[in-house]
Amino acid sequence: MSTFAPAPGRAPMRVVLSRQIRMELLLTARRGEAVVLAMGVPLLVLLGAGLFDVTNLPTDDRLGWVVPGVLALTVMSTAFTGQAITTGYERSYGVLKRLGASPLTRPGLLLAKTAAVLVQIAVQVLVLALVGLAVGWRPEAGALLPAIGVTALAAAGYSGLALLLASVLKPETTTGAATLIYVVMLSVGGIMFGAPDLGTAGWFLLPLAAHAQALRETLMHGGSVPLGIWLALGTWAVVWLTAAARTFKWE
Amino acid sequence: MIGGDAAAVEVRDVVVRYGETTAVDRVSLTLPRGRVLALLGHNGAGKTSLLQICEGFRRPDDGRARVLGLDPVGDHDELMPRLGIMLQSGGVYPWATAGEILRLFASFAAHPLDTDMLLDRLGLRRFERTRFRRLSGGEQQRLSLAVALVGRPELVFLDEPTAGMDTEARHTTWQLIEELRADGVSVLLTTHLLDEAERLADDVVIMRSGTVAATGTPAELTSAAAIDVLEVRADPGLDLTGLRPGRSVAEPAPGQYTISGGLDTAGLAEVLAWFAASGADVTAINTRRRTLEDVYLALTATQTPVGAAQ
Numbered sequence: 001m002s003t004f005a006p007a008p009g010r011a012p013m014r015v016v017l018s019r020q021i022r023m024e025l026l027l028t029a030r031r032g033e034a035v036v037l038a039m040g041v042p043l044l045v046l047l048g049a050g051l052f053d054v055t056n057l058p059t060d061d062r063l064g065w066v067v068p069g070v071l072a073l074t075v076m077s078t079a080f081t082g083q084a085i086t087t088g089y090e091r092s093y094g095v096l097k098r099l100g101a102s103p104l105t106r107p108g109l110l111l112a113k114t115a116a117v118l119v120q121i122a123v124q125v126l127v128l129a130l131v132g133l134a135v136g137w138r139p140e141a142g143a144l145l146p147a148i149g150v151t152a153l154a155a156a157g158y159s160g161l162a163l164l165l166a167s168v169l170k171p172e173t174t175t176g177a178a179t180l181i182y183v184v185m186l187s188v189g190g191i192m193f194g195a196p197d198l199g200t201a202g203w204f205l206l207p208l209a210a211h212a213q214a215l216r217e218t219l220m221h222g223g224s225v226p227l228g229i230w231l232a233l234g235t236w237a238v239v240w241l242t243a244a245a246r247t248f249k250w251e
Numbered sequence: 252m253i254g255g256d257a258a259a260v261e262v263r264d265v266v267v268r269y270g271e272t273t274a275v276d277r278v279s280l281t282l283p284r285g286r287v288l289a290l291l292g293h294n295g296a297g298k299t300s301l302l303q304i305c306e307g308f309r310r311p312d313d314g315r316a317r318v319l320g321l322d323p324v325g326d327h328d329e330l331m332p333r334l335g336i337m338l339q340s341g342g343v344y345p346w347a348t349a350g351e352i353l354r355l356f357a358s359f360a361a362h363p364l365d366t367d368m369l370l371d372r373l374g375l376r377r378f379e380r381t382r383f384r385r386l387s388g389g390e391q392q393r394l395s396l397a398v399a400l401v402g403r404p405e406l407v408f409l410d411e412p413t414a415g416m417d418t419e420a421r422h423t424t425w426q427l428i429e430e431l432r433a434d435g436v437s438v439l440l441t442t443h444l445l446d447e448a449e450r451l452a453d454d455v456v457i458m459r460s461g462t463v464a465a466t467g468t469p470a471e472l473t474s475a476a477a478i479d480v481l482e483v484r485a486d487p488g489l490d491l492t493g494l495r496p497g498r499s500v501a502e503p504a505p506g507q508y509t510i511s512g513g514l515d516t517a518g519l520a521e522v523l524a525w526f527a528a529s530g531a532d533v534t535a536i537n538t539r540r541r542t543l544e545d546v547y548l549a550l551t552a553t554q555t556p557v558g559a560a561q
Contacts, residue, residue, distance in 0.1 A: 003368070004434040006405035009361030010332040019358040027346055090344070098342030101306060103332040103359040103402065251308070 010103040024116035033186040035076045046070040055193040068215030069191040074124045080158035082170035083184045085168035097251040140222030147218040153233040154211040160240025167247045203232035257320025259406045259437035264314035267300045274300040276461040287438040289452035297461040298441035335404035337395045345384035360402035369397045388415035409440040449543045464550040473541045480515040484535035
């Protein structure tokens with residue numbers, strides 16, 4: 001009997017990646033706080049601020065103003081907060097190191113993680129949009145493409161910052177910092193009430209507000225994304241992804 | 252054999268530094284295909300650092316390492332499907348169950364082993380639905396071993412494979428490693444357990460403070476001095492003067508004599524002849540050889556470098 005006779009080899013990369021993506025999604029769904037952050041908080045904000053006069057908004061179309069903000073918020077919570085916390089802990093548990101040294105490979109792991117984040121965002125956006133539509137949100141469908149483009153740019157910037165934090169801080173500190181940033185952005189990021197008007201500089205300081213504003217311009221008014229917002233989110237993406245690529249640690 | 256004739260592992264003059272500390276200092280070793288090599292040494296002797304080089308987790312600061320004829324760092328992606336790696340700890344999602352983890356790694360392989368068979372063999376079947384962080388240290392180790400083996404690798408790196416295991420699990424693991432060897436898998440393992448090295452390894456490399464203190468088969472390492480000690484039970488209180496030249500002789504307890512030095516065949520005959528000539532009634536004789544432990548302790552206790560014991 002030769003049970004262990006060598007027969008090495010990698011499964012087709014398509015299989016390897018899909019199994020890893022499935023594991024990433026399964027583990028996210030299993031972590032209660034991640035689900036609350038990803039779905040609970042956005043839903044609460046959408047229904048609370050969208051349907052009731054709990055906050056002063058710069059418009060009478062409450063849902064038209066709140067839903068794009070909530071969509072922006074959920075992108076941030078998944079691409080930034082969730083990813084920073086998960087990556088920090090996975091590094092400290094040696095998971096990144098171990099998976100990088102498997103047939104999955106390091107590029108495969110990064111690809112699977114990115115895909116898992118994108119799948120999550122897609123599902124969250126779909127659910128929130130459907131809930132919004134069900135309670136009376138009536139978006140403009142004409143400017144969907146720039147809305148998607150600006151969302152991809154925002155997600156890239158958030159991911160970069162998440163990976164940077166997870167590389168330079170201890171996992172506990174990463175969790176604290178990522179949660180704090182989430183709360184600050186939620187408060188002043190122009191989701192439940194108007195963001196402080198800081199002009200174009202504001203877009204650079206508050207990417208959440210910039211993203212939310214871009215989604216309002218497109219989904220509420222069917223208009224185009226202001227150049228300042230493209231610039232701000234583009235700068236965030238380039239700066240944080242570069243910094244993350246330079247500092248990223250597998251162990 | 253897959254991958255040509257290159258040795259499973261070939262390490263030449265490898266140096267690993269962490270800042271000011273030199274963890275591995277010009278170490279060379281070769282693991283031929285299908286054999287088991289044990290890196291033996293205290294904690295901090297440089298075993299894990301050397302393994303990290305072979306696994307491609309870091310580049311050597313000097314020297315070079317080839318694994319299955321490939322560069323562990325440069326050819327990382329090509330090499331990984333052919334290796335089974337068991338880290339000293341961690342490396343697994345704490346919130347995933349044992350079964351999920353093993354099946355994930357199995358899905359990465361072209362021809363994985365049957366995961367149920369592995370779970371049974373390693374006594375993990377009843378933990379299949381238990382999350383990794385709820386497993387005991389020994390159970391986590393067994394799962395890590397299963398993960399290392401599931402892809403049917405041609406070479407496995409096992410870092411302290413039986414650390415934290417109970418006696419039964421340790422024996423199961425030893426049997427598995429013997430089976431791997433019998434099936435043609437090359438094994439590089441680190442351990443600080445002498446019986447583990449003595450039982451499993453074809454070749455032993457004893458490391459001390461980042462250098463190689465001795466290499467050889469367990470037999471070579473222990474046989475350098477042939478028979479070390481002869482114990483004789485005979486009448487108490489014999490006058491040992493006639494036996495002393497060229498030997499060290501003592502009677503630690505009445506009627507129990509220990510003789511060491513010059514115990515080749517002729518020497519043995521001389522000693523027994525002396526007892527016969529003394530008219531003593533010899534009731535028992537016993538020979539003691541050096542154990543790997545004696546060699547290890549002698550090599551690792553001293554601070555000055557000791558030459559290879561070959």
